Amino acid sequence: MTEAHGLQGSESAPEGAHHLTEMKILLLGNKASGKSASIRTILGSKEPDVKTAQCVKIQGESAGVEVTVVEAPGWWRNYTVKDGPNLNAEEIVLSASLCSPGPHVVLLVIRLDTHFTKTCREALKERQGLFLSESIWSHSMVLFTFGDCLRDTTLEKHIESEGEALQWLVKKCGNRFHVFNNKNRNDSRQVQELLGKIEDMVKINSGGTFEVDSQLLQDFEIRRRRDEMKAMERLIRVQKQKQDTACRTGDQPQPELRIVLVGHRHSGKSSAGNTILGSEEFELRRTSKCVMKEAKVAGRQVTVVEAPGWWNNYCLNDSSKLTKQELLRSASLCPPGPHVLLLVLRVDGSFTKENTNPVKEHLELFGLRVWDYTMVLFTYGDWLGETSIEQHIESEGEALQWLVEKCGNRYHLLNNYNRGDSDQVTELLEQIEGIVAENDPQYYEVSSEILEEVQKGQRTVEENANLSMLKVMKNRTVLKWLKGKVQLFNIHLFFCSLGLFVKICHKCIVLK
CATH class of the missing domain: 3.40.50.300 (P-loop containing nucleotide triphosphate hydrolases)
Known part of the structure; x- marks a missing residue:
């Protein structure tokens, strides 16, 4: 496993030092980012991947802590909010209410094996903006997946090499980040370290959770019932x-x-x-x-x-x-x-x-x-x-x-x-x-007019194709003829050069 140490303020609490008896986690990320696999790693379960429009809530125990995990539906990687269906935006907002009164942490799930571009950043930023509260960032942490791709590179070096978009996101999350190798679920340390980092963040937030504005939730519920x-x-x-x-x-x-x-x-x-x-x-x-x-x-x-x-x-x-x-x-x-x-x-x-x-x-x-x-x-x-x-x-x-x-x-x-x-x-x-x-x-x-237009178009296409073919064949013939001429010229040039060489040699013999 690649060790995951955060930047400033992201060190995990010592093993076994958790004080929360209950932890509520919301996973947010684009499709195929590794959200479902991360849930299985956190809870040690075999829940199937979720690829639907609905939020999914799963509860279990991890490292002695009662954990509620909610997976919000994903979006296509470069899709802005307006590019996706309205249902997707509604479910993302309602996902926070599934772990009432709200999540202790919003884990922004990002793959390590794909480049995090400015477009990806804007797509993620817009989803966070759906909650209409800047305070969501103080409850957010970046969770990198596909940690096995790091190999000998440290997570800090990866963040620096990725460029401005990823660095902005990590900084916006208060330099809080963690990495999972979901292929190595037997390594319980990666889960314990994550829970420790969440515990530290909760302390900074005075033990509070992120709570969605009640009026916003009410508006969504009214709209949903109407629909x-x-x-x-x-x-x-x-x-x-x-x-x-x-x-x-x-x-x-x-x-x-x-x-x-x-x-x-x-x-x-x-x-x-x-x-x-x-x-x-x-x-x-x-x-x-x-x-x-x-x-x-x-x-x-x-x-x-x-x-x-x-x-x-x-x-x-x-x-x-x-x-x-x-x-x-x-x-x-x-x-x-x-x-x-x-x-x-x-x-x-x-x-x-x-x-x-x-x-x-x-x-x-x-x-x-x-x-x-x-x-x-x-x-x-x-x-x-x-x-x-x-x-x-x-x-x-x-x-x-x-x-x-x-x-x-x-x-x-x-x-x-x-x-x-x-x-x-x-x-x-x-x-x-x-x-x-x-x-x-x-x-x-x-209609006969449309059929006539189609047939006319087809004839035009076929005629253009035939003309193109004739032109190609003509060009090939010319090239073949030129190639023959070049070969004859080269042969002529060779014999001329040979004749000149013989004359020079003859002169040299005479001079001797």
Whole structure:
């Protein structure tokens, strides 16, 4: 184990000198920072990793102290608060109230094997700012994870070598820090030292805990109850829609369903396609071309076309000509037309007013009637945990609610990490059959103007590709000819040089 000694004021209390009989700890950090592993190290337990939107509270005993540990949900490493869903910010604030009256320490968990940038610092600083109290910093300590990566380097040297961003954070936390090697949980000293440092910090804080402003918590609770009520109302509406659809469609499934997946890049389209088809059909990589796959799913012949995505905040004018052409071409790849366009969105990211125009403009390339055939497909459903998708929609605010309503309140949640759950796919297909039953015609007919534009674009692309190929071949021919000329010149030059050498040698012989 690498010994962890703090900077000024961070020395741990002597072993066995703890006076607190109860200790409350809040862990805060980005995703994959090592929070869950640190909990297992502190409590000596085998709790699984937590990757959901909810806080998790775990209690146990460590070094003779009753310990309550709360893990707040993480965020993507470089995400600011506005980049993440509102649920994430709410849960972070409410996490402090799970260890009433508040935590003795907020452990800011940071990996040692990744560079801590200014962007990371701002992301962490913004989460601390959610508590609306500067006093949180006097209750904060940096907990470094992946301590085995230090090897022979001291923690102090690592902090100095990392630069201004990490040095600022450590200083902001009163130069309090510790390191865990979570691969070596048998070394109880690292836990005892941490508890000792927390004990020292509590003494400096006169034995107090960090308490979130009661008004702030009350406001969050009121907002949450309001969102839960609206979520229930939305769910009731959806259930009624499904019942009405079931009455129209009966028990007989649609023999064929044609689906087009659209959405911004990294939204989870390929994974969604694989979940729907039940096999690894789509490669999990970015492509500039449409990809079509098909399979037999739940008694239906299902065709799925994945259209290339646009950048999240790119309006239509910002997207490349090829992206727009391929987006239009996607609907023509499943003739006579798709039964549904699934607009793919991640639930672990935000959807704000900035995102509405890009979505609206790219979809309306197909024409204004496209909304009658569009449904929102939420991905990364595992992140929500026990939170319902309706609650997520309500908590996100007006932008996402507008989009869902624009799609006729049609939406579905997929957990692409649980492909063994075939019910989620069957339910999606049944919802698509409901759209088929509602629409006349039953599929989205691509207008002749759009088809003509797509075909024209394809011809232009092919012509440009052929011209480029001819140019390359011509250049290769010229290069080959030049190479031959150079070889002949070199041979000629060699013999000229040889002749000159022979003449010089002959003159030298004559002179002798």
